Amino acid sequence: MDNLVKYVLRSSYRVRVLNAIGNDVKMPSQIAKQSNVLNNHISRTLRQLREHGLIELINPEMRCGRLYRLTNCGLMVLDNINEK
Known part of the structure; x- marks a missing residue:
């Protein structure tokens, strides 16, 4: 888990995309x-x-109209990032 958190934190784009998706289902x-x-x-x-x-x-x-959502792992990483 820590490796994934570090991986996401290395890119502001990754952090912003995870936060934008959150608990929702969204198109690009x-x-x-x-x-x-x-x-x-x-x-x-x-x-x-x-x-x-x-x-x-x-x-x-x-x-067209692809839909994305966070996995359970993605939700845990996002929670971990937002705690920091």
Whole structure:
């Protein structure tokens, strides 16, 4: 868990994206708007967070209107980050 927290804290984009998603289900455009991260950075950040098991894509068959949410691990990392 500590390694994942450190991984997220190394990038302000990762921290902002996790905070933007929170307990909700959101599309990349909503995440970009709430986190103030440009769309081209959002795609890369979402991919990185998925690869580390912190977020999940709930409708992978969709090309448009993809929906993301935090995994249980992602929620624990976010709680840990917000405690600091």
